[in-house]
Amino acid sequence: MLELVDLSKKFKQMYAVKNLNMFIEKGEIVGLLGPNGAGKSTAISMLSSLVEPTEGDVRFNNKSIIKNPAPLRKVIGVVPQEIALYEDLTAEENLQFFGRIYRLKGEALKRKVDEVLEQIGLTDRRKDIVKTFSGGMKRRLNIGVAMLHEPELIIMDEPTVGIDPQSRNYILETVKRLNQEKQMTVLYTSHYMEEVEYLCDRIYIMDKGNMIASGTKDEIKRILSAEKTILIQADFWNDKFINLLNDNPTINRVIITEKEITIIVSKEINIFPMLIKMAEDAKIELNSVDIKTPTLEDVFLHLTGRALRD
Amino acid sequence: MVGQIVKKQLLLLLRSPVQLLLLIGLPIILIAILGTALSSFMEGEALELDLKVALIEEENEEEQIERFMKDVEELGLPEEAVGQIQLNIAQAAPIQLLKESVFGNEAMKDVIELDLAESEKLKQLLADDSYSTVIEVPNNFTYDMLNYMVFEEGVQPSLQVYQNEAALGATVVQGMLEHYQEQFAIGSFISKNGLEQLSPQIEQQPFGEIVSINQDKPASARDYYAIGMAVMNVLFIASTIGTFAFLEKKDHVFNRIILANVSRWTYFIGIFLSGMIIGFLHLLIIFGFSRVFYGVIWPDLFAFFVVTLAFAIAVGGLSVLLTAICYRINSEMITNFFSNIVVTIFATLGGSFFALGELSSFIQLLGDLTPNGAAMSAYLDILRGESLADISNHLLFLAIFAVALIVAAAFSFPKRGSAA
Numbered sequence: 001m002l003e004l005v006d007l008s009k010k011f012k013q014m015y016a017v018k019n020l021n022m023f024i025e026k027g028e029i030v031g032l033l034g035p036n037g038a039g040k041s042t043a044i045s046m047l048s049s050l051v052e053p054t055e056g057d058v059r060f061n062n063k064s065i066i067k068n069p070a071p072l073r074k075v076i077g078v079v080p081q082e083i084a085l086y087e088d089l090t091a092e093e094n095l096q097f098f099g100r101i102y103r104l105k106g107e108a109l110k111r112k113v114d115e116v117l118e119q120i121g122l123t124d125r126r127k128d129i130v131k132t133f134s135g136g137m138k139r140r141l142n143i144g145v146a147m148l149h150e151p152e153l154i155i156m157d158e159p160t161v162g163i164d165p166q167s168r169n170y171i172l173e174t175v176k177r178l179n180q181e182k183q184m185t186v187l188y189t190s191h192y193m194e195e196v197e198y199l200c201d202r203i204y205i206m207d208k209g210n211m212i213a214s215g216t217k218d219e220i221k222r223i224l225s226a227e228k229t230i231l232i233q234a235d236f237w238n239d240k241f242i243n244l245l246n247d248n249p250t251i252n253r254v255i256i257t258e259k260e261i262t263i264i265v266s267k268e269i270n271i272f273p274m275l276i277k278m279a280e281d282a283k284i285e286l287n288s289v290d291i292k293t294p295t296l297e298d299v300f301l302h303l304t305g306r307a308l309r310d
Numbered sequence: 311m312v313g314q315i316v317k318k319q320l321l322l323l324l325r326s327p328v329q330l331l332l333l334i335g336l337p338i339i340l341i342a343i344l345g346t347a348l349s350s351f352m353e354g355e356a357l358e359l360d361l362k363v364a365l366i367e368e369e370n371e372e373e374q375i376e377r378f379m380k381d382v383e384e385l386g387l388p389e390e391a392v393g394q395i396q397l398n399i400a401q402a403a404p405i406q407l408l409k410e411s412v413f414g415n416e417a418m419k420d421v422i423e424l425d426l427a428e429s430e431k432l433k434q435l436l437a438d439d440s441y442s443t444v445i446e447v448p449n450n451f452t453y454d455m456l457n458y459m460v461f462e463e464g465v466q467p468s469l470q471v472y473q474n475e476a477a478l479g480a481t482v483v484q485g486m487l488e489h490y491q492e493q494f495a496i497g498s499f500i501s502k503n504g505l506e507q508l509s510p511q512i513e514q515q516p517f518g519e520i521v522s523i524n525q526d527k528p529a530s531a532r533d534y535y536a537i538g539m540a541v542m543n544v545l546f547i548a549s550t551i552g553t554f555a556f557l558e559k560k561d562h563v564f565n566r567i568i569l570a571n572v573s574r575w576t577y578f579i580g581i582f583l584s585g586m587i588i589g590f591l592h593l594l595i596i597f598g599f600s601r602v603f604y605g606v607i608w609p610d611l612f613a614f615f616v617v618t619l620a621f622a623i624a625v626g627g628l629s630v631l632l633t634a635i636c637y638r639i640n641s642e643m644i645t646n647f648f649s650n651i652v653v654t655i656f657a658t659l660g661g662s663f664f665a666l667g668e669l670s671s672f673i674q675l676l677g678d679l680t681p682n683g684a685a686m687s688a689y690l691d692i693l694r695g696e697s698l699a700d701i702s703n704h705l706l707f708l709a710i711f712a713v714a715l716i717v718a719a720a721f722s723f724p725k726r727g728s729a730a
Contacts (some may be wrong), residue, residue: 129325
């Protein structure tokens with residue numbers, strides 16, 4: 001349906017996105033995961049035809065949309081990261097305005113506005129000015145506007161940033177429902193790995209403008225199949241213990257926080273006796289040692305050495 | 311589509327009470343204040359100054375003239391020449407002229423009250439604030455003046471003038487006296503150079519004549535300021551529309567519009583029409599209010615609507631240019647600069663605060679080269695009873711101005727939503 005081929009965007013001398021390759025098939029929910037500043041929003045701007053790429057191509061149904069974006073624009077809905085609404089208009093006036101610019105009119109427009117208000121749970125606030133809404137309500141309306149013309153593909157750029165857990169769940173459920181009931185294709189970007197993990201069939205992981213991993217959830221987690229993640233907790237650390245961990249050739253990676261140390265080791269290694277010995281030598285009292293089920297966060301950690309929200 | 315953009319802009323404006331107050335409330339208040347405060351000046355009542363002038367003659371003028379004629383006769387000139395000098399002196403006795411032709415002039419009689427006083431009263435007169443000017447004619451003034459004029463002897467004598475600086479009309483009297491002295495200087499120069507035949511009799515020139523220039527119905531202060539404030543304030547519509555449009559870009563709403571496959575030209579036209587329609591409505595509201603509350607009545611409604619439409623088109627052009635520049639430079643600095651600096655300059659040059667163009671024809675031309683100035687001149691002309699043909703130059707300027715701005719805006723408008 002939609003394909004990015006070697007897509008790059010350069011601002012002055014710096015690449016915001018470099019050689020991005022990606023595809024989205026009809027009916028799937030694809031996640032684009034990456035920390036803030038990874039290049040997700042730039043990628044989405046190019047993909048949705050708002051920003052012209054420096055290099056590469058965006059192909060919709062096998063045709064480039066760089067010079068002629070109209071066919072893509074007809075079938076996409078974009079939920080920007082920002083609240084792109086008229087704050088001095090009511091929810092209904094916003095929907096009516098955007099509905100009209102999507103060429104809806106008369107009874108069809110009225111019906112669609114009612115339907116979207118129902119879907120986003122704002123029917124009883126339809127006559128209220130948007131600036132009186134909570135952050136979560138604005139986010140829901142932000143999504144509602146992109147759904148008005150029943151797009152085949154909806155692109156959501158961090159739609160849950162800065163809202164309460166209740167509104168966040170509401171949005172996630174709405175996305176799931178749109179996909180299941182209306183077969184809407186969704187590209188969902190986030191730096192919350194649990195959202196992507198919950199919603200998406202396939203995932204792309206970006207960091208510093210590059211695509212560093214892609215595949216289904218299982219495929220990505222299999223990156224860690226040869227390794228296991230072990231979480232060590234203690235009241236304090238000392239240099240000796242950390243040096244012992246770093247110097248141990250069987251430990252592939254050591255990530256240290258204030259009260260936790262995460263280590264990644266090969267699956268076949270039994271690290272527990274060695275850890276206890278190292279703690280005794282360094283005079284450290286361990287509180288717990290756990291083997292973690294790998295998450296996307298662990299994959300990101302494994303690939304970049306940093307946490308997603310660093 | 312364009313209609314939706316205009317409707318949305320109108321809604322946004324209606325939901326912005328501060329903007330509404332500034333755009334509509336402020337000019338209405340300013341018209342009331344300026345129209346009332348400056349009505350006396352604007353409506354020619356300024357000449358109802360009650361000026362009191364005191365004149366002290368140290369020596370009787372007739373005696374000085376007699377003394378001078380006696381000197382002339384002793385020179386042994388031919389009788390005919392003596393007769394001619396006597397005749398001229400009878401017409402040009404300087405103090406007599408000052409009393410009759412300057413202060414006794416028909417136009418000045420109602421403005422200036424001339425009191426003749428004795429020299430002993432000088433101190434008392436100087437202490438009296440009701441006098442704007444006290445003129446002391448020194449000893450031998452007429453005698454010396456005649457000698458200077460007829461025989462080119464000595465220097466031109468001067469009057470001793472005491473001005474009450476606190477009095478409003480002191481400068482008016484000073485101006486009159488300077489003019490009076492210049493006349494004698496010119497008269498002497500003409501006489502010295504034998505130019506009498508080429509020169510009109512200066513003492514017969516009308517003094518302070520008021521000429522009315524093509525005014526079937528002169529504009530009152532409220533007429534003037536209703537127009538002045540309306541044409542100035544409507545310029546703020548352009549910056550308001552530009553600000554709204556820039557917010558659309560800043561808040562990524564413009565991206566949404568572009569993604570809905572709305573061409574940037576549709577949006578462009580929407581902005582232009584918003585500026586034009588809101589500008590048109592704004593002018594109608596201000597002038598409608600002025601009609602009801604200040605009695606500003608247009609003798610030719612059709613001409614009024616034509617000027618309003620032409621000006622509204624220019625405002626539309628300004629709106630779309632400001633929007634395009636905001637989008638191009640990705641900042642609303644230009645709308646702030648426009649509303650804070652450019653509107654003030656335009657309003658001053660265009661005559662919104664006072665009739666600056668009356669100072670010189672060059673300033674008038676400069677004023678007419680601003681959209682508000684051109685509209686103001688056109689409105690004032692209509693109000694004075696002139697026809698559309700008479701104001702065609704202003705209408706043509708407004709049309710050219712609008713087209714030039716639209717073309718400039720079209721070239722400045724960015725190609726894509728975020729790619730400014």
